[in-house]
Amino acid sequence: MSSFATILHKDLRLELRGGQSTITLNILSLLILTVLTFALDAPSRSSLLAAGALWVAMIFAGLAGATQAMVSEWENECIRCLLLSPADRGAIYAAKLVASFIFMTVAQITSLFLMVFFFDLNFDMRIVRLAPVLMMGAMGFASLTTLLAAIQAQIKTGELLLPLLTVPVFIPALISGVKATQAALAGLPFAGFAQWLKILGACDLLFLAGGYLLFEQVVSED
Amino acid sequence: MNTAQLEARQVSKIFGVLPVLRCIDLRVNRGEGALIVGRNGSGKSTLMRILAGLSRPSSGQALLFGEPAHSLGPQQRCRISLVSHRSFLYPRLTARENLEFYARLYRVTDYQYVVEKLLDRVGLGSFADEPVFAFSRGMEQRLTIARSMMTEPEVLVMDEPFAALDAEGIDIAAELVRDALQRGCAVVMTAHDPHQLRHLAFISYSLENGRLVMAHFGSDSEGRKPRPAAAG
Numbered sequence: 001m002s003s004f005a006t007i008l009h010k011d012l013r014l015e016l017r018g019g020q021s022t023i024t025l026n027i028l029s030l031l032i033l034t035v036l037t038f039a040l041d042a043p044s045r046s047s048l049l050a051a052g053a054l055w056v057a058m059i060f061a062g063l064a065g066a067t068q069a070m071v072s073e074w075e076n077e078c079i080r081c082l083l084l085s086p087a088d089r090g091a092i093y094a095a096k097l098v099a100s101f102i103f104m105t106v107a108q109i110t111s112l113f114l115m116v117f118f119f120d121l122n123f124d125m126r127i128v129r130l131a132p133v134l135m136m137g138a139m140g141f142a143s144l145t146t147l148l149a150a151i152q153a154q155i156k157t158g159e160l161l162l163p164l165l166t167v168p169v170f171i172p173a174l175i176s177g178v179k180a181t182q183a184a185l186a187g188l189p190f191a192g193f194a195q196w197l198k199i200l201g202a203c204d205l206l207f208l209a210g211g212y213l214l215f216e217q218v219v220s221e222d
Numbered sequence: 223m224n225t226a227q228l229e230a231r232q233v234s235k236i237f238g239v240l241p242v243l244r245c246i247d248l249r250v251n252r253g254e255g256a257l258i259v260g261r262n263g264s265g266k267s268t269l270m271r272i273l274a275g276l277s278r279p280s281s282g283q284a285l286l287f288g289e290p291a292h293s294l295g296p297q298q299r300c301r302i303s304l305v306s307h308r309s310f311l312y313p314r315l316t317a318r319e320n321l322e323f324y325a326r327l328y329r330v331t332d333y334q335y336v337v338e339k340l341l342d343r344v345g346l347g348s349f350a351d352e353p354v355f356a357f358s359r360g361m362e363q364r365l366t367i368a369r370s371m372m373t374e375p376e377v378l379v380m381d382e383p384f385a386a387l388d389a390e391g392i393d394i395a396a397e398l399v400r401d402a403l404q405r406g407c408a409v410v411m412t413a414h415d416p417h418q419l420r421h422l423a424f425i426s427y428s429l430e431n432g433r434l435v436m437a438h439f440g441s442d443s444e445g446r447k448p449r450p451a452a453a454g
Contacts, residue, residue, distance in 0.1 A: 006326045010312070017314050072312070080276055081310035081369075084303075085327045086296035220292075221277040 003087035007095035011069045015103065021068040025107030028061035030114060037118040047126075047185030050119040055137070055178050057111050059170070062104055062141050063163050067149035069099035074153040079219055093146065093215040097208075100142035108134050121185070129184040133197065137177040140204040144170055147211040150218045173203035226251050227377050227408035228273060232282035234432075235268055242268050244432040245282065248410070252376075255399070255409040259416050259437065260429035266412040267307060269429065270381040273410060274304040286377055300328055303375035305383045309366045313355035317346055317365050320354060321372060328373045340368040344394055359386040367395050371402065378402055380411040384418045396421050 015021055036053040073079040073096075082092055112130070116123060145166055152161045176199040183193035190197075228250040235243040242265040250256050260266045271277040272284045275291035284291040287298055294302075304310075311320045318337060325333035341347045344364040354362060363386045370378060378399070384392050399409060399422060413419060416426060416437075428437035 003327060006323065010315070010323050013319070014312065014314055075313065076311055077306065077308035078310050078312060080306065080308070081304070081324070082327075084274060084276065084299055085324070086300045086329070087327055088296065221271065 002091065003085075004091040004095050004098075007082070007087065007092060008098055011072070011095065011099040012102070014072060015068075015099070021065045021100075021103040022106050023065075024068070025061045025065035025103060026110045028064055029057040029107050029111040032057040032060055033111060033114045033118055047119070047121065048182050050115050050121060051178050051181035051185055053119070054111055054115050054134075054181060055174060058104070058108060058134075058137065058141065059167065059174065061107055061111075062138075062145065063166060065107065066100045066104050066142055067145050067152075067162065068103070070096045070146050070149040071153060079153075083219060089216040089219070090212055092219075093212055097143050097146045097211065100146055101138055104138040104142055105135065108138060126185050126187055129190065130181060133177060133180040133184055133193075133200070136197065136200045136204055137173065140173045140200065140207050141166075141170060143204065143207040143211045147207075147214060147218060150215065154218065170203075173200055173207075176200040176203065226285070227287060228379075228410060229285040229288075230269075230273060230279075230282065231285065233269070233272060233279040233284055234281045235265070235272065235277075236280045241432055243272075243279070246434045248273075248427070248434060250377075250408040250410055252406045252408055253403055255403055255411065255422055255424040257416060257419055257422075257424035257426045258410065258412045258429055258434070259414065259426070260412070264429045265432055266429055267381050270304070270306070270379050270410070270412060274302060274379040275299075276304070300373060301376040303370040303373060303378050305366055305370045305378075305380040307381055307385075309354075309362050310369065311354045311362060311365060314353055316351050316353050317341060317357070318350040320365065321369060324369055325372055330373060333372075336372060340372055343398070344368045345390070360388055360391055363387050364391055364394065367398060371398050374405065374407075375402070376407055378407050378409045378411075380409065382412050382414065384413060384415075392418055 033053055036056065040049055073082065112127065115121065116127065145162065148162050148165050152159070155161060176196040180193040180196035180200060183196065226249045230246045230248040233243055233246040234241065246269060248256060258266055258269065268277065272279050273291060275284070275286060275294055278292050286294060286302060289298065315323065318341065321337040321340065322333060325337055330336055341350050344367060346361060346364055349361065354365065357365065367383055383395055387395060396419070403409060411424070426437045427434045
């Protein structure tokens with residue numbers, strides 16, 4: 001088993017045992033979508049609002065839950081032992097990223113069902129078209145927060161760092177994601193929101209490359 | 223000339239404007255043990271982290287197998303093991319799962335047998351399937367020592383490994399360290415109480431005001447004499 005698979009297997013086992021990430025993500029998503037549903041005027045509910053609500057739920061729930069795989073490594077300073085091990089730093093980052101991505105995807109599936117229910121939408125091809133948009137959003141968000149969670153963990157008073165840095169940096173991806181979601185929910189074909197998907201893809205690549213290249217610097221001591 | 227397994231050459235470390243380590247020289251060859259004692263805050267843990275390659279010195283060099291400790295490749299990293307103040311254990315995994323995780327990471331062959339043997343050796347065989355969060359501090363420390371021995375390292379860096387251990391735990395840990403020394407492992411260790419190590423033939427040093435000086439606590443009486451060249 002490769003280092004990547006070994007670390008990912010451990011993270012998934014920890015999650016199955018405690019459910020810290022997925023439970024946090026799902027409960028927060030439910031809470032946010034419920035609040036937004038009641039806050040928004042019922043007659044004005046539409047796919048436009050649904051798209052916004054879905055991404056708000058993803059961002060705020062993600063900030064609390066998606067970083068658990070990384071944060072757990074700072075408990076008992078396990079990250080130091082990982083860094084001393086023969087595991088490649090890139091493999092450590094990739095395993096943490098994939099774990100966060102899986103946790104977010106699970107939460108997104110729940111959010112999607114809740115959104116359809118709360119916003120009186122139908123389960124049809126529009127929902128299927130959302131899959132790549134949401135997966136790309138989750139990938140970008142997971143790759144960014146995995147790196148920023150590692151920075152936060154290194155700084156003793158850095159609790160506010162994650163939300164303060166994540167939201168502004170993620171804004172281009174967020175706008176693209178919301179626009180692509182709106183288009184998909186409005187029933188447009190892929191070509192209708194391809195440009196937003198391209199921007200989202202470019203953001204993902206940037207976050208992935210940045211995370212991969214900077215991870216070693218971030219987790220190393222002076 | 224025989225290459226030292228572990229070597230510090232004029233290692234200094236400064237945090238901000240505060241010098242913690244000043245021109246430390248230390249050399250540990252195969253099968254040798256070095257004991258470093260010092261008060262709280264004397265810089266022992268900082269030195270251990272530098273020697274293990276986790277932290278860079280502000281000046282000077284820390285070498286493992288003749289190469290800079292902080293830039294070892296994966297193959298070289300397989301040859302060292304660190305026991306730190308923190309256990310490096312995942313609280314929600316069981317003792318067995320923790321050891322098996324690290325064994326897979328280090329590609330230990332026949333790891334299930336190795337893990338089983340080590341758990342028995344440190345007296346945790348009957349707690350193998352208990353989660354680590356349920357362990358006492360002493361049990362956690364025993365498991366930490368088992369983890370560090372699992373890969374049969376060539377260099378063992380141990381920061382107060384006997385802390386929190388009871389008398390039986392100290393004897394078990396000392397026996398594992400002795401086995402490692404006989405295997406040719408180079409061991410460097412810190413301790414508050416050097417008398418806990420009276421059964422181990424270690425060269426003793428004291429870390430005072432950031433400098434490493436030769437020391438004698440009676441622990442060398444059964445073994446070798448201190449090497450004058452090593453004092454910083």
